Amino acid sequence: MRALIGRTDGACRGNPGPASIGVALYDASRDGADHPSAQPDATISAAIGTTTNNVAEWKAVISAIELAAELGASELQLFLDSKLVVEQLNGRWRVRDAKLAPLCDEARARLTRFAVWSAAHVPREENHQADALANEGLDRALRGGPAWVVRRPDDVARSRGASLPDGLASDDGGSSGSATRLTLLGTGASRGVPRVGCRCEVCISKDVRNQRLRSSLLMEWRDAATATSRAVIIDPGMDLRQQAMRSGITRLDGALITHIHVDHTGGIDELRAYTDAQEEVLDVGAGPETCAELLRRWEYAFDGRTAPGHGIPSLRLMEAVPHVQLGGRAFEAIPLIHGRRPAHGWRSGAVAYLTDVSAVSPASRERLLGLDTLIVSALRDLPHPTHQTVEEALALIAALGPRLAILTHLDHDLDYQELSARLPDGVLAGFDGLVVEVAAR
Numbered sequence: 001m002r003a004l005i006g007r008t009d010g011a012c013r014g015n016p017g018p019a020s021i022g023v024a025l026y027d028a029s030r031d032g033a034d035h036p037s038a039q040p041d042a043t044i045s046a047a048i049g050t051t052t053n054n055v056a057e058w059k060a061v062i063s064a065i066e067l068a069a070e071l072g073a074s075e076l077q078l079f080l081d082s083k084l085v086v087e088q089l090n091g092r093w094r095v096r097d098a099k100l101a102p103l104c105d106e107a108r109a110r111l112t113r114f115a116v117w118s119a120a121h122v123p124r125e126e127n128h129q130a131d132a133l134a135n136e137g138l139d140r141a142l143r144g145g146p147a148w149v150v151r152r153p154d155d156v157a158r159s160r161g162a163s164l165p166d167g168l169a170s171d172d173g174g175s176s177g178s179a180t181r182l183t184l185l186g187t188g189a190s191r192g193v194p195r196v197g198c199r200c201e202v203c204i205s206k207d208v209r210n211q212r213l214r215s216s217l218l219m220e221w222r223d224a225a226t227a228t229s230r231a232v233i234i235d236p237g238m239d240l241r242q243q244a245m246r247s248g249i250t251r252l253d254g255a256l257i258t259h260i261h262v263d264h265t266g267g268i269d270e271l272r273a274y275t276d277a278q279e280e281v282l283d284v285g286a287g288p289e290t291c292a293e294l295l296r297r298w299e300y301a302f303d304g305r306t307a308p309g310h311g312i313p314s315l316r317l318m319e320a321v322p323h324v325q326l327g328g329r330a331f332e333a334i335p336l337i338h339g340r341r342p343a344h345g346w347r348s349g350a351v352a353y354l355t356d357v358s359a360v361s362p363a364s365r366e367r368l369l370g371l372d373t374l375i376v377s378a379l380r381d382l383p384h385p386t387h388q389t390v391e392e393a394l395a396l397i398a399a400l401g402p403r404l405a406i407l408t409h410l411d412h413d414l415d416y417q418e419l420s421a422r423l424p425d426g427v428l429a430g431f432d433g434l435v436v437e438v439a440a441r
């Protein structure tokens with residue numbers, strides 16, 4: 001089983017003051033892994049809001065434990081430069097500060113999941129990597145960047161092991177050999193269909209497949225390693241509440257964002273339904289530019305000041321570089337062109353979701369080969385500055401060659417039956433509530 005070495009540090013400008021944590025994890029089986037300058041296998045660099053240095057030290061330890069557990073470690077050796085925290089973690093010194101006692105309890109409780117663990121004090125100069133990560137996080141956040149950056153190299157993600165199916169382990173990680181269920185929660189363009197006040201043929205149509213909420217996708221799979229169901233939503237949009245009720249989404253393991261437009265992010269605040277009920281922080285993955293913008297618009301949800309369960313979405317921003325890990329599954333952010341705005345599609349295993357795209361670069365196309373199922377936007381037939389037409393979407397599908405493609409982000413120009421009738425074999429017009437099962441490969 002995997003043994004990890006963890007180096008942690010907390011940083012604070014003023015005490016209390018803006019604070020951050022740094023965590024570096026090393027595969028202990030690698031030669032020289034215990035050297036203070038060894039290359040880490042996974043890192044966390046995160047701003048945690050205003051607090052004291054001791055709180056930051058404890059939060060760093062807890063985050064290291066969390067990440068080590070997620071990476072499947074059975075042994076963890078911690079090294080940190082706070083003698084106080086080391087002695088308290090080992091139970092040799094009592095925690096007198098009422099603010100710190102629960103953090104110590106939490107860390108010690110979480111450590112019991114490891115077959116073997118230890119915590120040792122090292123001089124500051126041997127802890128320079130964790131210290132640098134903490135300061136990097138603070139500087140980044142003070143400049144307006146994302147609060148959390150967690151790096152999990154592919155080799156670490158893959159070595160989670162046996163549980164990854166072959167087809168997924170070879171590229172970007174995935175579910176535990178089980179099928180993936182895709183539910184199209186919404187398939188409409190930014191205004192939805194029908195549009196408010198519009199009397200066009202599609203908007204007044206009685207065909208429910210012409211009634212489209214804002215585009216969003218639910219991915220569900222079964223994690224064989226833990227025998228639990230996992231669920232991730234791509235684009236918690238303006239209709240999230242209605243979609244969650246309609247599709248019975250009772251829990252989430254995380255959310256992914258394609259780009260900042262409000263039809264794709266307007267449900268961020270609704271995620272509190274899950275952080276409240278689950279009493280846990282929910283990971284939200286996005287590309288770098290989108291992370292910065294999310295932080296600006298929903299700072300209160302990402303600043304880590306409110307514990308989950310207190311009526312405010314308690315979210316942790318995960319910058320995709322280019323992967324993020326949600327519910328034990330890797331998702332790769334694929335850069336897309338959406339007019340003049342950056343957007344990302346998401347690929348996980350043999351499934352990809354590309355919405356709001358006007359063009360896909362050759363480099364991104366290469367990362368989209370070998371798909372089983374591709375969900376891709378097609379706004380209408382008339383050209384649009386920021387969206388593909390149906391014809392352009394079909395050309396992209398032909399170039400990428402997935403087994404199945406489904407069109408989404410459809411505007412009121414497109415009637416479901418008329419569109420379906422002219423699509424080639426292997427391409428479906430999407431509609432709200434459509435469920436597709438993608439077999440494990």
Ligand SMILES: [Zn+2]
Nearest residue numbers: 190261263356
């Ligand atoms: Zn959109």
Ligand SMILES: [Zn+2]
Nearest residue numbers: 198200203412
């Ligand atoms: Zn209309």
Ligand SMILES: [Zn+2]
Nearest residue numbers: 259261338356
């Ligand atoms: Zn958009």
